[in-house]
Amino acid sequence: MEFVNSTVSGNIQAITGLLSQVGIHDPNDKDDVEMPDISDYVVLFHRDLGTAECIHAILQHWAVEDSPWNCCQYVIFVPGLFHLEMAAADALWHVFIHPMAARHDDIRLDCWQSEVANLDLRLTSLEAFADTKPMFTQLKDVATIIAHKYIASNALKRVCRKPGLQHDMQFENVLIINKYMLLYEELTHVMNSSDIGQAELCIVAWILVFKATGKHKYAAYMTEFLLNVHFMYPVGLW
Secondary structure, eight states: OOOOTTSHHHHHHHHHHHHHHTTOOOTTTOOOTTSOOOTTOOEEEEEOHHHHHHHHHHHHHTTTSSSTTTTTTTEEEEEOHHHHHHHHHHHHHHHHTSSHHHHTSOOOOOHHHHHHHHHOTTOOSHHHHHHTOOOHHHHHHHHHHHHHHSSOOTHHHHHHTSOGGGSOHHHHHHHHHHHHHHHHHHHHHHHHTTOHHHHHHHHHHHHHHHHHTTOHHHHHHHHHHHHIIIIISOGGGO
8 A cells, every 4th residue: 555644644544444345335336245244343553753643634624524434433542662763762852862951971880880889899890790790689689779879869959959059960860861871771672572561650650751842742642542542441341
């Protein structure tokens, strides 16, 4: 199929073309007893934000039609998580890479190396730590310390209220960066492991990031998606 997916008409042709490939047509135009009846079903479509806008326009403009088929009542758009991941990466670029001031701030910090050195001053590298063959429980203990010590939390607000000479602003920047990089890591991990429930929780946090970085369309569509899933669609759809 060769359709222009950047246009509303192209998306209409794509939807009807995909359905026709499996033998589904307008029941008012074709009297076929073997044709599947989708009147009690929906068809999920997913792609990028541009497709979402086109399908949105279809559902709004065709809502006045006189049959469920002509209204495209069966069409449900689901945001493609791959495109969400790209939008999240772009949001991080806008915050931490694009600003010129961010490029002059040396914010590199090896959290694992710092904590390993606290365990034993003789461990001058992670390779030396690995040579000690640490137990899994020891690795978990170090990771827990890192999660509490090197990732921004609500406590950071209290620290930032102190006079400038009483806190390390460069270290605080590291905590903030680690927080959002871990948020991105979590998103990719739950996507790869198909953990849909956790993915929805990640989306809530990213909606706020999208709003803060000017990605208002993404924020609006992801908000609408979550509201539809949990409050609009009947139980069978979620």
